Amino acid sequence: MIHNPGFLLTILAFVAVIGPLVFVHELGHYLVGRWCGVKAEAFSIGFGPEIAAWVDRRGTRWRLAALPLGGYVRFKGDMNAASQTDPKWLEMSAQDRAESFPAKPLWQRAAIVAAGPAINFLFAILILAAFAFLHGESRTPAVAGMVQPGSAAAMAGIQPGDRIVSLNGRAMSTFDDIRLYAQIRPGEPVTILLDRKGQVIEKRGHVGAVSEDDGFGNKFRIGRLGIAPGEPVIEPVSLLRAPVVAIERTGQIIRIMVETLGQVIGGDRSVKELGGPLKIAQVSGQAATLGLESFIFFIALISINLGFINLLPIPMLDGGHLLFYGVEAVQRRPVSPQVQDWAYRSGLALLMTVMLLVTFNDLSSFGLWERLSGLIG
Template structure:
């Protein structure tokens, strides 16, 4: 077992991972806004009181907030969190109002909002493309080489030589596709379509559950089918193919996030598995201890998470804005400002509640609640 990174190294790793990703996210909004002629009043990495910054020749205040858990770009005319036109905005001189966010056409506002998550995905794709160039891509065929005794596969009657075509209704191209599906579904019932001796068969299976402990002592509950390949196939990836591989891998990761989120919403996965800043900091420190490759891969994963979460249709997030823009496009007129205001208030409450929940989970993972219960007992 490897010794943990410690508090200071975890904080440093957290800042090294999240800080640049927040910056590039907000940079996406900034660059798109500037491209469409919107005046940018402030660009902040972090929230709360400013601890340092400068004002550029365009009048934009670049600053760092004391709470490094996010950031924001404030465009001219952003006089309320929902970016809705207001009486104050209408009172601006015409020339000044033309440079505000609200004065831009719907499609331009949508691009400005979407640019932040998009650049997060692009960062991840760039990193994953580099890994593909350096290490190739796993393309092991989904043909079973061995079946573990007393495993879920053995109980389902799977045999060496079977080639898996799909699992849970999802087509399978490589052995890794099977692993991705099973790992996040411990104990779940599913079906496997396979080819055996030239015949296509469909067999029911109940996935097994295994508990794994990593090198830092963290324990994970994972799904397991109990099969292995006949041999691993790693193929080199060229420069032109690397971005294609990276886009595919990014899509696979987003798919796993969607599946995991749905499992939590549907009650098949406990909400206690949701982590917050403390969990991210601890994971960042651990990956930094393991080496630069592990840390950079984690940065790619966090970047995908930032892009995905910000595109969720929750008011206050980028996806919430895009949702109202889609409604506006269909209705051909903006949503009633009162509806938007109440929706964004609800979004704020939901995000605050989620932050309380994940913080409680983080503190629980550190043993705080067990310690308190011991003191009370």
């Protein structure tokens, strides 16, 4: 029987997930910035009051702060932790300007900003490559070994032995492709192209919707076609091929993130499904109880998530900075300070709104509001 982790394990697991990933993310910015000759004035893990700090021989202040929900590298010429350019950088001496962030060529600034998300993806790819090398790659054919009576597949006319060629035009190479495609589309219409003994047949139906429990009391509504694979096929993965498999899996995870985010924006998926730091903490503790491999795999997923979120074109995030640099490349001059200031304020307001929303969702998933209403009643 699976038991929920205690409070202490949940906190320790959360710190063990977020702390290293934030460090890795900021280390990407720091290393590429140093390579480009930019001086880092501060490297912070966490926000808020300083718990501990030390200054290295290059003058960088390495600090650990009280709120471990992020971090930042403040380069010379930055006005704040959001890397807004300090207008006073032009008043610096020639030597100081030479090692300031705003003075660097556009491509170097873009490389420094992109390095954070990039190293998060690389970190996850290394973990997934190790798993692929150790456990092999699932290459089970996209063939219905069994069709559950009354399921979405049965109602669509799928029979045992049918090979699923595509779902809504997307090619299905393995059975995992079918599972990943269906699970985020409960109840959605689907056009199924299948191969039955050499004959290509088109079927139409809907993805089934089922409610599943993860063993910790968390219920999820996910999509199911209602077919089971035949004999599982696990192919060994060489050391040279392992990174390729890892990159493919990372791409699959990012595609799922993009599609589910699009469903939320489009109204096809409830915003109540969005989780925040409290939910991550809860799942971190749960993953820790399932063993070291499950916990490490969870870290890889969060690392990909962190890289993906930071690339969203929202001011205050790395993607927002890259958007400004893209505009600068097109118009051959930086975005005006007034526009940047307005964008950063809007981005901060958006991020704060999202944080409040996901925190509300997290507390709702913990049943807080029901317990409060019961006390009031």
